[in-house]
Amino acid sequence: MLEISDLHVEVGGKEILHDINLNIRDGETHVLMGPNGSGKSTLLMAIMGFSTFNIREGTIRFKGEDVTQMPVHERALRGMGIMFQRPPTISGLKLGKLLAATSKKKEDEILALARTVNMDQFLSRDINRGFSGGEIKRSEILQLMMQNPDFVMLDEPESGVDLENIHLLGARIGNLLEKEVQIVNRKKSGLIITHTGYILDYVDANIGHVMCDGEIKCHGSPREILKEIKERGYKECLECRQK
Amino acid sequence: MPPEINNEQGIPNEDRERLALSGINLSLAGRCGSYFQMNQDVVHSTCSEEGIDVLPYSEALKRYEWLKDYAWNLVPKDKDEYTRYVAEQKEPQGYVIIAKKGSNNIFPVQACLYLGREQVQHVHNIIIAEENAELHIVSGCASGTHVGRGGAHYGISEFYVGKNAKISFTMIHTWGQEIEVYPRSAAIVEEGGTFLSNYVCMQPVKKIQMYPTAHCRGRDSVARFSSVVIGTPGSTMDLGSRAVLSAKGASAELITRAITKGGTIISRGHISGQVEGTKGHLECKGLILKDGIIYAIPEIEGKVVGTELTHEAAVGKIAREEIEYLMSRGLDEEMATATIIRGFLDVKITGLPDALQRSIDSAIDTAEKSGF
Structure with missing residues (x-):
């Protein structure tokens, strides 16, 4: 699904990501962990192709095609989707209007889907204006449900969300990643940034990666990595792996 | 429903579209009354709603003696060269709309000021909503596509919103790029009264000053x-x-x-x-x-x-971040930009009837279709 080779990414003239290599196959979900500021969100934004994130070296291949220089919308149309951690507020643009513009679905279909994430009351509101942390996540997941991407990137889907809503979001994310489909038949893939690991209860995550200082330092079982981080913190985890 | 405007011969089809863009419906569907002035000629003035008068200015002044106290009361005659020009006219035109005490129009009155020739069109309007009355007006101003250089529109409007009354006045302009427009307006709002003034101009105009x-x-x-x-x-x-x-x-x-x-x-x-x-x-x-x-x-x-x-x-x-946010949902850059602009212009006006909000939305939608 996604193949990243020797990727170097800079922001504002400073290299943030160094020599990233990552291969996510069809049906796999990977988890990305790491301390704040280590470059996790930068990686997701670079994969999606946002212009602030300048690719200095390396390639991103998606479904076998080199998308390294491809515009954002072309990547979206090819099946990439992203849940933002802090999406922008767009003055005057109603959530419902955006969903209609991007999905071409009819009003009643949009309303029905919005109800499944308790966002039907938000369709006539400016997108993200005054939304709480949980509302932002529900708005993001609703947009992804409309888009139904083959490759789903989620930037801290559980941050700022209460326990009840984590369950709701987790279930929808599980659907997006075809959790209910047998592993051998699963086609959808994901890359999820998480600090808490709550999301692991709702997806079948195959591999975990730890990112430190713009590099992927180690790989392993997501739950084992999380356990180590919880017990010893990132510093020891990193030192341990460097030995 | 008042009879259709049937004296509007001479308006080319493309100008009819421009009038529709300004919220004017020549069939009068969805309108309770209508005033239509072509250049300096009043071609239509009627209202089917009980309690609401729609009259040409001169006729109204003849019919209601007291009205003279309302004319040039809020806008001084000598305010500037445009008010002086209108005040000097021997045959003043324009409309007077009076919503009598307690009256209420669900369908708006439309006032159409159409400039079909190269000249100065002048109007003097007086709009009154008496105590507890509710009056909604859409004022569509448009010039013909064939009008060349030198056209101008001078408009005096005086609004009186009585106790607990409401006036909504929605102006949608579709002028040409050689037309100059100088509206001069003022309103008095009494106890508990509401005055809504909406202005939409999505089309070229040489100069407008108000x-x-x-x-x-x-x-x-x-x-x-x-x-x-x-x-x-x-x-x-x-x-x-x-x-x-x-x-x-x-x-x-x-x-x-x-x-x-x-x-x-x-x-x-x-x-x-x-x-x-x-x-x-x-x-x-x-x-x-x-x-x-x-x-x-x-x-x-x-x-x-x-x-x-x-x-x-x-x-x-427009912030790059906003455009790319929409692009990440699959819209190309042009569509993303247009969607953001459409949202930016999407002002929902509290207290405005749906029909008028739709007229505003439709004027903006037309601009969107032509790529803003």
């Missing part, structure tokens, strides 16, 4: 001005609105959304809080899409303790 004033002199009176405009290359739009709050509980809101793609837009606003317990907010948001100038001049003037006045003005471009 600065209407609402005098909120009754307790708990409300004035709301909303303007949505696009400045095209060669257009100069000098648009202001003023609210004078001189009674306790009076409030005002002045909202502007301005986009330029080469034109000059001056957005002025002034709220004067003259007594305690008054409240006002002034907001101008401008987007410069391509060249052009947006010059926002918000003024708030508090004269006493206990008046609350705020303003917010922002001029800039």
